[in-house]
Amino acid sequence: MNESLLERFVPSIDLIFHLAAAVGVRHILGDPLAAINTNVRGTEAVLDLAFRYWKRTLIASTSEIYGKASHVPFREDDDRVLGSTAVPRWSYSMSKAIDEHFAFAYAAKGLPVSIVRYFNSYGPRLDERGYGSVVANLARQALRGEPITVHGDGEQSRCFTYISDTIAGTLLAGEAAGAVGQAFNIGNPKETSILELARTIKRLTRSKSPIEFIPYEAYYGVGFEDTRRRVPAVDKAKRLLGFTPRIDLEAGLKKTLAWCREHYRH
Ligand code: UDP
Numbered sequence: 001m002n003e004s005l006l007e008r009f010v011p012s013i014d015l016i017f018h019l020a021a022a023v024g025v026r027h028i029l030g031d032p033l034a035a036i037n038t039n040v041r042g043t044e045a046v047l048d049l050a051f052r053y054w055k056r057t058l059i060a061s062t063s064e065i066y067g068k069a070s071h072v073p074f075r076e077d078d079d080r081v082l083g084s085t086a087v088p089r090w091s092y093s094m095s096k097a098i099d100e101h102f103a104f105a106y107a108a109k110g111l112p113v114s115i116v117r118y119f120n121s122y123g124p125r126l127d128e129r130g131y132g133s134v135v136a137n138l139a140r141q142a143l144r145g146e147p148i149t150v151h152g153d154g155e156q157s158r159c160f161t162y163i164s165d166t167i168a169g170t171l172l173a174g175e176a177a178g179a180v181g182q183a184f185n186i187g188n189p190k191e192t193s194i195l196e197l198a199r200t201i202k203r204l205t206r207s208k209s210p211i212e213f214i215p216y217e218a219y220y221g222v223g224f225e226d227t228r229r230r231v232p233a234v235d236k237a238k239r240l241l242g243f244t245p246r247i248d249l250e251a252g253l254k255k256t257l258a259w260c261r262e263h264y265r266h
Contacts, residue, residue, distance in 0.1 A: 119187025123163030
C-alpha cells in the first residue's frame with residue numbers, strides 16, 4: 001500500500017471505488033498474513049482519507065463473507081457461518097468483514113459509503129497464473145489439452161457472474177442515492193456445479209482433455225474447508241439499484257474463452 005500516493009489523489013477525486021485487495025483462496029492460503037494486512041490496512045487507509053476529505057466511497061467485498069452458511073440464497077443481512085480460526089481460508093472472510101465493519105462504522109458517522117459483495121466474477125483478462133480461479137484454471141487446462149481438474153465430487157456449486165454485470169452493479173452501488181450505508185450482493189443467481197462448468201468449458205473449447213477428479217487436499221493441502229453452495233439473493237440490488245445480471249454462463253464463457261485462446265500460453 002502506498003499511503004502517500006493515496007494522500008495525493010484522494011483530495012482531488014469525486015468518488016472512490018476501492019477494489020484493491022488480496023483475492024483468491026489460493027493466494028490467501030499461500031500467505032495469510034500478507035492477505036490480512038493488505039485487506040485490513042488498505043481499506044482502513046482508504047476510509048480514513050475518505051472521511052478526512054469527505055468523499056463518497058464504494059468498498060468491494062465478497063460472497064466469502066457468508067462463509068459456509070448452508071441456507072441459500074444468501075441475503076445481505078444473513079448470519080455468517082465460519083470455521084475455526086485455525087483454518088486459514090476463513091481469514092479472507094474475516095478480513096473482508098472487518099472492512100465492512102469499518103465501512104458501516106464510517107457510514108454511521110454520516111460518510112456516504114456503500115458495499116458490494118461479488119460472486120465468482122469472471123471474464124476476459126482473468127489471470128491464468130495469479131488468482132487461479134476455477135474458470136481460469138479449467139480454461140487453461142482445456143486449451144492446453146491437460147486434464148481438467150475438478151476438486152472433490154464436483155457437485156459444489158457457484159454462481160458465476162460475468163464481468164460486465166459485476167461492473168454494472170459496482171457502478172450502480174457506487175453512485176445510486178439509495179445505496180448509501182448499504183451492502184449489496186452483486187451476482188448472477190444461476191447456480192452451476194463445478195462439474196457442469198468443467199463439461200461446458202470442455203465442450204466450448206472442443207478440448208480432448210479428460211475431466212479428472214482430484215481430492216481437495218492435493219490442491220489446497222490438508223484441513224481445507226470448501227463452501228458447498230454459494231448463491232446470491234439479488235432482490236435487494238434489483239429493488240434499490242435496478243441491478244439485473246444480463247449475461248448467462250454460456251455467453252460469458254464464450255467471450256472469456258475467446259480471450260483465453262488468444263492470451264494464454266498454449
Ligand atoms: N476448483 C476446481 N478446480 C480448480 C480450481 C478450483 O474444482 O482447478 C473448485 C474449488 O475447489 C471450488 C470452486 O472450484 O470448489 C471455486 O473455486 P475458486 O477458487 O474459483 O473460487 P471460490 O468460490 O472457492 O472462492
